[in-house]
Amino acid sequence: MKRIKRRYLALAIDSGVVFDSREFMDAVWGAVGKLYGEYGASKSGLTMIDYDAEQGFAVIRVSLVAIDMARAALASMTRIGNKPIAVHVVSVSGTIKALYEKIKQ
Amino acid sequence: MRRLYADLHLCPNLNDPKHVSALINKASELGYRLIAIPLPPNCTDQEKRQIQKLCAEARMDFASRIDLKPRTPNELLSNLRRIRRRFEIVSVLCDSKNVSRQAAKDRRVDLLNFPPTDFRNRFFDMAEAELASNSVATLEIDMQLLLTLEGPTRTRLLSVLRKEAGIAEGFHLPIVLSSGASNEILLRKPVEMAALASLFDLSKESALEAVSKNPVAIVKRNREKLSPQFVAPGIRIVRKGKDC
Numbered sequence: 216m217k218r219i220k221r222r223y224l225a226l227a228i229d230s231g232v233v234f235d236s237r238e239f240m241d242a243v244w245g246a247v248g249k250l251y252g253e254y255g256a257s258k259s260g261l262t263m264i265d266y267d268a269e270q271g272f273a274v275i276r277v278s279l280v281a282i283d284m285a286r287a288a289l290a291s292m293t294r295i296g297n298k299p300i301a302v303h304v305v306s307v308s309g310t311i312k313a314l315y316e317k318i319k320q
Numbered sequence: 321m322r323r324l325y326a327d328l329h330l331c332p333n334l335n336d337p338k339h340v341s342a343l344i345n346k347a348s349e350l351g352y353r354l355i356a357i358p359l360p361p362n363c364t365d366q367e368k369r370q371i372q373k374l375c376a377e378a379r380m381d382f383a384s385r386i387d388l389k390p391r392t393p394n395e396l397l398s399n400l401r402r403i404r405r406r407f408e409i410v411s412v413l414c415d416s417k418n419v420s421r422q423a424a425k426d427r428r429v430d431l432l433n434f435p436p437t438d439f440r441n442r443f444f445d446m447a448e449a450e451l452a453s454n455s456v457a458t459l460e461i462d463m464q465l466l467l468t469l470e471g472p473t474r475t476r477l478l479s480v481l482r483k484e485a486g487i488a489e490g491f492h493l494p495i496v497l498s499s500g501a502s503n504e505i506l507l508r509k510p511v512e513m514a515a516l517a518s519l520f521d522l523s524k525e526s527a528l529e530a531v532s533k534n535p536v537a538i539v540k541r542n543r544e545k546l547s548p549q550f551v552a553p554g555i556r557i558v559r560k561g562k563d564c
Binding site: 250287289293299 | 350466467468470504505506507508509511512513515516518519524
């Protein structure tokens with residue numbers, strides 16, 4: 216079986232409001248689903264790896280084939296519920312370790 | 321070589337200096353190095369300098385821009401005659417076929433903008449693209465609506481944008497992606513703008529050029545034209561005096 220390649224995305228969450236990780240991840244899934252439908256979203260392999268609500272920082276995992284989809288969906292997010300939000304991709308890496316090293320730099 | 325990213329359509333509330341400053345700082349934080357803000361036709365040099373100063377503080381370059389909304393081709397021509405030399409970028413909102421055609425063939429127009437949600441009045445077709453490709457006009461796409469619209473309206477907008485981007489690429493007409501953002505939450509990084517452009521099938525390379533090379537080229541060309549040394553395209557004064 217072919218190994219699924221993945222990428223880790225560090226995200227900066229730009230909002231005056233604090234969201235819990237479930238709320239945030241539901242909104243990400245919602246954005247991917249809105250743009251690419253349920254079939255497209257199912258191929259993205261989105262998983263939450265790390266989340267810091269206070270700092271507005273998150274790390275998510277996506278499959279490599281869906282990275283452009285994920286980027287577009289994250290950029291299209293403008294609100295969670297009625298609260299305005301903007302999500303920016305800070306860094307992308309193939310391993311969690313390398314991602315954190317990149318962010319530190 | 322590192323790309324220089326530009327957003328030629330920031331729309332802050334010019335009556336609120338704090339809002340202008342916040343939007344400029346956010347654009348700088350997101351990686352833009354050149355921005356343009358539409359100014360009113362009667363804007364003074366002092367107002368321009370104030371915005372320029374804010375941009376300089378945020379380590380960004382500022383280009384003055386005017387958005388024209390003429391109702392007839394004659395109104396467009398008279399507006400262009402009056403304001404062309406006062407602004408670095410001239411954008412025309414084409415909401416009728418006659419105005420679109422005139423704007424596309426006039427070399428004084430830099431950006432062609434079409435009504436975002438009035439899909440019947442988007443006259444960017446092959447004829448328009450051919451006219452524009454023979455002049456210097458560029459198709460401008462505001463990304464703000466892609467973020468704010470939802471449901472069938474966004475689907476329809478994506479479909480129209482896909483068609484227009486395809487036509488523009490077919491005629492080698494440059495595309496400029498602008499934010500059109502009136503608040504900070506609607507601003508996106510240049511790479512994110514390129515990712516959003518993939519929704520209407522613009523390739524990654526073309527999309528990145530649309531937020532870097534294409535807008536920068538417009539500003540560079542117009543600054544050269546507006547400089548006192550400019551005589552004609554390719555000809556400029558290098559020295560003045562009796563010994564020339």
